[in-house]
Amino acid sequence: MFTLKRLSRDGIDAALKKAQHYRLLNEPWQAESICRDVLEVDPRNREALVTSILSLTDRFATEASGAVAAARKLLPQLESEYDRYYYEGIILERRGNSLLSRGAPGSGPAVYDWLHQAMERYELAERIRPPGNDDALLRWNACARLIMKHPHVRPVTEQATETMLE
Numbered sequence: 289m290f291t292l293k294r295l296s297r298d299g300i301d302a303a304l305k306k307a308q309h310y311r312l313l314n315e316p317w318q319a320e321s322i323c324r325d326v327l328e329v330d331p332r333n334r335e336a337l338v339t340s341i342l343s344l345t346d347r348f349a350t351e352a353s354g355a356v357a358a359a360r361k362l363l364p365q366l367e368s369e370y371d372r373y374y375y376e377g378i379i380l381e382r383r384g385n386s387l388l389s390r391g392a393p394g395s396g397p398a399v400y401d402w403l404h405q406a407m408e409r410y411e412l413a414e415r416i417r418p419p420g421n422d423d424a425l426l427r428w429n430a431c432a433r434l435i436m437k438h439p440h441v442r443p444v445t446e447q448a449t450e451t452m453l454e
Contacts, residue, residue, distance in 0.1 A: 295325045300333065307339045316346035337365055341375050348386035356383055370416050374424055377409035381431055388434070388441065396440035403431045403441070 295303055303322050310319040323340035326333055344359035359379045366372050384402030387395050406427070413424035435441050 292325075292328075295329050297329055300326050300330060300336075304333075304335050304339065307336070307343070311339065311343055311346060314346070316343040319343040319346075332365065332367065334366065334371070337362055338371070338375065341379065345379055345382040348382055349389065370413050370418065373409045373413035373416075374427075377406045377413060377424065377427060380406035380409060381427060384431075385434070388438065396438070396442055397444040399438075399441045400435060400443050403435055404443075407431045 303326050307319040307322040307326075310316070310322065320340050320343035323336040323343065326336035327340070330336065341359045341362050344355045344362075347355045356379060360376070363372050363376055363379075366375065380402050384399045384406065387402065388399045410424040410428040410431070414428070417424055
C-alpha cells in the first residue's frame with residue numbers, strides 16, 4: 289500500500305531523541321515506530337533496540353500478548369549477553385506488573401510467575417554485569433518487594449495449600 293521513507297544516517301541521533309520524547313509523552317507506539325525506522329538503517333543500534341523494547345513494554349496494559357512477543361523478538365539482536373538477560377527481565381517484570389495493575393481475580397499466581405521469571409533473568413544478568421552496574425540487583429529487589437507486598441501474589445501450589453488450610 290505505502291512504501292516507507294528511509295531515514296538518513298545523519299538523522300539517527302535526532303530520531304532517537306524524539307523516540308525518548310514520545311515515550312515520556314506516553315506515546316509508545318510513536319516511539320517504537322521511530323525505532324523501527326532507525327533499525328532499518330542501523331540494525332544493531334543498541335539505543336534503538338532498547339528504546340523499542342521499552343516502548344513495547346509500555347504498551348502491555350493495552351496489548352500485552354502481541355507486544356510481549358514483539359519485545360522478545362528483539363532480544364537476540366542485542367549484542368551483549370548482559371543486555372539480553374537484563375532486558376528480558378524487564379519484559380517479564382513489566383508484564384507481571386501490567387497483570388497486577390489490572391487486578392483480575394485469581395491473577396496472583398500468574399503475576400508471581402512473570403515476576404519470578406524476571407528475577408531469574410536478573411540473577412543471570414547480575415553474574416555477568418559490568419563493574420559498578422547494579423541495575424539487575426535493583427530490579428530483582430523491586431520484584432521481591434512487590435511479591436512480598438501482595439499476599440495474593442504467590443505460586444499456584446502455595447495458594448492451593450493456604451486455601452486448604454483455612
